[in-house]
Amino acid sequence: MRALIVDDELHAREELESLLLETGAFSIAGRCGNAVEAIQAIRKQRPDVVFLDIQMPAISGFELLSMLDDDELPAVVFVTAHDAFALRAFEERALDYLLKPVSRERLAKTVERLRKLPGAEARPGYPRAEIRRIPCLAARAIKLVDVPEVEFVRSSEAGVYVVTAKAELFTELTLKVLEERAGLVRCHKQFLVNADQVDEISIDEGLAVIRTRSGKDVPVSRRHLPAVKARLDL
Known part of the structure; x- marks a missing residue:
């Protein structure tokens, strides 16, 4: 699976990339430090799955989803350091979410979930918030x-x-x-x-x-x- 990593922290991107490659299930399509870079990369690279940080400066992971056309949406796994955001990610019908620091055991479950939901089933319709900025x-x-x-x-x-x-x-x-x-x-x-x-x-x-x-x-x-x-x- 081709994975795109979106996180405003360089260390977090590097750590998650290492864990994803370690599973043997992913190739890395790109790494983005903000939502604008992510929109460009999703449109150009067409990744199978995006590991998306929720809490980012200026534009959050949730807001990012509202800025994409439906046919551009890949599968999304939210990544967060806060349980409250994880709960909202679940409410947003995320395929899965990971709490930071990401553990190998929890990531393995995400891999299995991705493998069991190929194609359109891995791309649920996300609620789209109004764009205000x-x-x-x-x-x-x-x-x-x-x-x-x-x-x-x-x-x-x-x-x-x-x-x-x-x-x-x-x-x-x-x-x-x-x-x-x-x-x-x-x-x-x-x-x-x-x-x-x-x-x-x-x-x-x-x-x-x-x-x-x-x-x-x-x-x-x-x-x-x-x-x-x-x-x-x-």
């Missing part, structure tokens, strides 16, 4: 943009960009995820808009353009115009 890349840092500050989101061949009144930032999240879990409105195949940031909408023969509060223009396609008008109570 969108992780974006800013220089070498991760900037968390509050959804109310977002004017619109656009996609292009270069990727997905979150646009606020002051900045435009790249994000690993897809338009589909942001539409479904951040409350943004689909106004075009390549655009989502924040209804609370709409200043005006001009409509001419079925074509429409939204102007945001900071004066930016966002296209509205004929296909999505009825839904946009309904959301704006027009």
Whole structure:
């Protein structure tokens, strides 16, 4: 099984990698120190299972799951140092959870559980929380943009960009995820808009353009115009 390790502590990643390799059941697809790196790795590497730390700075393991498309989800084993988080992991229908420090005996049980639940059965549907902050890349840092500050989101061949009144930032999240879990409105195949940031909408023969509060223009396609008008109570 190809395993991805996600933990903000280097020592914890190294220790878990050693234990996983020792079982002979895993190859290591990657090691990530934060949720943004994990989203990239899951999308690129398509691991069979992710060993996911729950308590991480900025974006928790639970929040990370809400930021992935359903078809990107691998099997997930939560890893935590706290019993309370383990209980919630169970409530989130985790395949399994491990308490730190991970013991060889407990990991062996996880291996058996993974082997007995191949394919789709190892990938239960996880409850998806509302996204309130969108992780974006800013220089070498991760900037968390509050959804109310977002004017619109656009996609292009270069990727997905979150646009606020002051900045435009790249994000690993897809338009589909942001539409479904951040409350943004689909106004075009390549655009989502924040209804609370709409200043005006001009409509001419079925074509429409939204102007945001900071004066930016966002296209509205004929296909999505009825839904946009309904959301704006027009």
